[in-house]
Amino acid sequence: MPVAIDVRRLNKSFGDKHVVRDVSISVEAGKVTGFLGPNGSGKTTTMRMLCGLLTPDSGEGTCLGLDILRETNEIKRRTGYMTQKFSLYDDLTIEENLLFIARVYGMDDRRRRVAEALAGLGLEARRRQPAGALSGGWKQRLALAAAVLHQPRLLLLDEPTAGVDPKARREFWDQIHELTARGMTVMVSTHYMDEAERCHDIAYIAYGALIARGTVAELIDRSALVTFKGEGPGADRLAPALMLEPGVEMAAPFGAALHVSGPDRGLLERAITRHRGDGLRWTEGRPTIEDVFIHLMRGAEDNFH
Amino acid sequence: MISGTRILAIMVKELLQLSRDRLTYAMILVMPVMQLMLFGYAINTDPRHLPTVVLDEDQSTLSRSVLAALANTGYFDFTAEAASQAAVDAAIANGAVQFAVVIPHDFSRRVVKGDEPQILVEADASDPTAVGSALGSLGGVAETALRHDLLGPLARNGDGAPFEIVVHRRYNPENITAFNIVPGLLGIVLSMTLVMMTALAVTREHERGTMESLLATPVRPIEVMIGKLAPYVGIGVVQTVLILGLARLLFGVPFEGGWLALAIGVALFITGSLALGFLFSTLARSQLQAMQMSIFYILPSILLSGFMFPFRGMPDWAQVLGTVIPVTHFLRVVRGSLLKGADLAQTWPSLAALGVFVVVVTALAMARYRTTLD
Numbered sequence: 263m264p265v266a267i268d269v270r271r272l273n274k275s276f277g278d279k280h281v282v283r284d285v286s287i288s289v290e291a292g293k294v295t296g297f298l299g300p301n302g303s304g305k306t307t308t309m310r311m312l313c314g315l316l317t318p319d320s321g322e323g324t325c326l327g328l329d330i331l332r333e334t335n336e337i338k339r340r341t342g343y344m345t346q347k348f349s350l351y352d353d354l355t356i357e358e359n360l361l362f363i364a365r366v367y368g369m370d371d372r373r374r375r376v377a378e379a380l381a382g383l384g385l386e387a388r389r390r391q392p393a394g395a396l397s398g399g400w401k402q403r404l405a406l407a408a409a410v411l412h413q414p415r416l417l418l419l420d421e422p423t424a425g426v427d428p429k430a431r432r433e434f435w436d437q438i439h440e441l442t443a444r445g446m447t448v449m450v451s452t453h454y455m456d457e458a459e460r461c462h463d464i465a466y467i468a469y470g471a472l473i474a475r476g477t478v479a480e481l482i483d484r485s486a487l488v489t490f491k492g493e494g495p496g497a498d499r500l501a502p503a504l505m506l507e508p509g510v511e512m513a514a515p516f517g518a519a520l521h522v523s524g525p526d527r528g529l530l531e532r533a534i535t536r537h538r539g540d541g542l543r544w545t546e547g548r549p550t551i552e553d554v555f556i557h558l559m560r561g562a563e564d565n566f567h
Numbered sequence: 568m569i570s571g572t573r574i575l576a577i578m579v580k581e582l583l584q585l586s587r588d589r590l591t592y593a594m595i596l597v598m599p600v601m602q603l604m605l606f607g608y609a610i611n612t613d614p615r616h617l618p619t620v621v622l623d624e625d626q627s628t629l630s631r632s633v634l635a636a637l638a639n640t641g642y643f644d645f646t647a648e649a650a651s652q653a654a655v656d657a658a659i660a661n662g663a664v665q666f667a668v669v670i671p672h673d674f675s676r677r678v679v680k681g682d683e684p685q686i687l688v689e690a691d692a693s694d695p696t697a698v699g700s701a702l703g704s705l706g707g708v709a710e711t712a713l714r715h716d717l718l719g720p721l722a723r724n725g726d727g728a729p730f731e732i733v734v735h736r737r738y739n740p741e742n743i744t745a746f747n748i749v750p751g752l753l754g755i756v757l758s759m760t761l762v763m764m765t766a767l768a769v770t771r772e773h774e775r776g777t778m779e780s781l782l783a784t785p786v787r788p789i790e791v792m793i794g795k796l797a798p799y800v801g802i803g804v805v806q807t808v809l810i811l812g813l814a815r816l817l818f819g820v821p822f823e824g825g826w827l828a829l830a831i832g833v834a835l836f837i838t839g840s841l842a843l844g845f846l847f848s849t850l851a852r853s854q855l856q857a858m859q860m861s862i863f864y865i866l867p868s869i870l871l872s873g874f875m876f877p878f879r880g881m882p883d884w885a886q887v888l889g890t891v892i893p894v895t896h897f898l899r900v901v902r903g904s905l906l907k908g909a910d911l912a913q914t915w916p917s918l919a920a921l922g923v924f925v926v927v928v929t930a931l932a933m934a935r936y937r938t939t940l941d
């Protein structure tokens with residue numbers, strides 16, 4: 263399998279804050295890789311280093327076979343980057359924004375390509391409206407259209423779905439899969455756990471260090487987590503009490519049921535036994551990816567604090 | 568390699584954004600007119616100790632008494648002695664002195680004969696506020712200067728002054744304040760718009776997050792800089808033409824020539840101001856900071872450059888500070904060329920100072936500018 267991104271031991275500090283620590287990551291071409299991690303864990307910083315917006319303090323590697331330190335201009339030409347914050351020009355119209363991008367990338371046949379993009383977006387009728395007047399969902403679609411206008415081979419999306427409604431999120435993910443079906447490689451950061459399920463591959467980062475890599479199923483299997491599901495009257499309200507039990511890493515209500523998980527089966531069983539009398543039925547379940555992430559976070563906390 | 572298309576892309580974008588921004592329009596057009604009205608009619612002061620060159624062809628006790636009396640008024644400081652009328656003319660033309668006093672060789676002889684001879688006071692009146700009070704004091708000087716020298720039979724009892732002081736106003740004979748203020752305004756308006764607008768234009772991209780997208784494209788930093796600044800060069804030229812046109816139409820400011828010096832001065836000043844705005848934008852973390860830095864620069868430019876108060880009327884420390892301010896030198900070029908018709912030979916020190924300003928600020932801006940977000 264060809265790799266689109268292959269970097270080793272990237273480091274970046276701001277002042278005395280070590281924000282990205284020895285991150286090595288390789289991404290297969292044509293896949294959607296989800297980049298997950300809590301806020302401030304270094305996702306944006308890592309992506310900026312991949313597309314040449316930040317210079318790593320140390321580390322090496324390639325993007326699309328181009329050196330991330332020396333060939334940033336070539337990388338920029340072939341990469342689309344959608345920033346975390348909407349960063350088209352609010353005071354330019356939708357069409358002017360796209361034309362600007364087309365010029366900056368030196369594309370030929372600009373009018374036609376912009377017209378096609380507008381048609382694809384369904385924004386032909388509104389092309390003379392200022393981009394700033396669009397709603398969140400539309401802004402995000404426009405930003406995506408702008409990021410792929412020059413037909414990049416690699417697309418980096420930084421929390422593209424933050425603050426977007428569920429329907430728009432769903433459509434957005436459908437679009438991303440269409441793009442990869444046509445051969446584009448996509449790396450997308452998010453902190454929505456459900457979106458992890460829509461990625462071919464996951465990279466999980468905490469406190470600047472990459473701590474897990476693989477498919478959702480692999481991560482769940484590898485975690486060796488044990489999860490029990492409690493059902494019955496008032497199950498969802500038991501979470502705070504169970505959180506205090508030794509061996510319980512996470513206790514969270516899912517609808518009317520309660521998920522309790524932890525790495526040690528013995529401790530966990532002892533914990534739920536103490537709450538069996540409350541009329542709950544306990545069954546063993548498979549951990550969700552969210553359970554796994556919380557487990558990973560705990561481990562990272564222990565390592566870095 | 569620099570790409571014309573990419574520069575054009577940024578220029579077109581920049582012009583479009585300018586055209587969306589009503590406030591900017593107002594700043595470009597209304598501000599110069601408003602300031603013209605405010606400052607053109609409002610400023611007045613009374614400077615003393617003005618540098619004066621002396622051409623004393625008489626070298627007598629009486630001529631020395633006259634000079635002493637002039638010095639006693641507090642307005643005239645004799646900073647130089649000239650050997651000829653040509654040297655006097657040169658000192659006034661290049662701005663080394665504000666006044667010249669010329670005493671003819673037969674002065675004493677004719678005073679003693681009761682001939683009522685004339686001495687000549689020449690004034691660089693391009694800034695009327697700078698010379699007004701000084702010239703007003705001259706009447707008394709003629710009356711009293713020789714009171715202690717002309718005793719006994721020479722004493723003039725009620726026959727009027729023993730000699731006459733003739734005043735010759737150079738460059739602005741009718742004493743019109745606006746002639747001085749209006750060309751000076753060019754420097755202030757250009758600073759205000761160009762420094763502030765470029766500082767804001769770049770900081771705005773950082774603040775809104777658009778700089779991140781821009782830097783993620785193949786655009787080179789130098790292309791961003793040229794593309795962003797070029798439209799403002801046009802704005803600077805429009806403002807220059809507007810102000811000079813109004814200066815001529817509304818105030819009848821004389822244009823004595825010196826066009827080459829003026830053109831070079833305007834070009835250097837616009838370039839330097841843009842580079843300074845760009846430098847501010849690399850230092851500021853927000854538009855507000857960029858604004859504050861611009862004001863921090865513009866206030867002393869108004870107060871200490873010789874625009875608001877006659878430069879020579881300022882205390883020494885203020886003159887030292889003023890010399891470091893680019894506007895000071897720009898004003899000298901503009902006033903020199905428009906009012907005195909000064910050529911390159913006379914304005915080169917100020918032009919050189921502007922050149923230094925451009926080079927230093929551009930170098931600093933380039934050194935500060937980051938192609939990445941580091």
Ligand SMILES: Nc1ncnc2c1ncn2[C@@H]1O[C@H](COP(=O)(O)OP(=O)(O)O)[C@@H](O)[C@H]1O
Nearest residue numbers: 276281299300301302303304305306307308940
């Ligand atoms: N330019 C910067 N200067 C200083 N600190 C920064 C800068 N960019 C990011 N950081 C810090 O680095 C850490 C990681 O940030 P970021 O990469 O944005 O995380 P994420 O995208 O995962 O939320 C945060 O603590 C953030 O405050």
Ligand SMILES: [Mg+2]
Nearest residue numbers: 305306346420
């Ligand atoms: Mg981020």
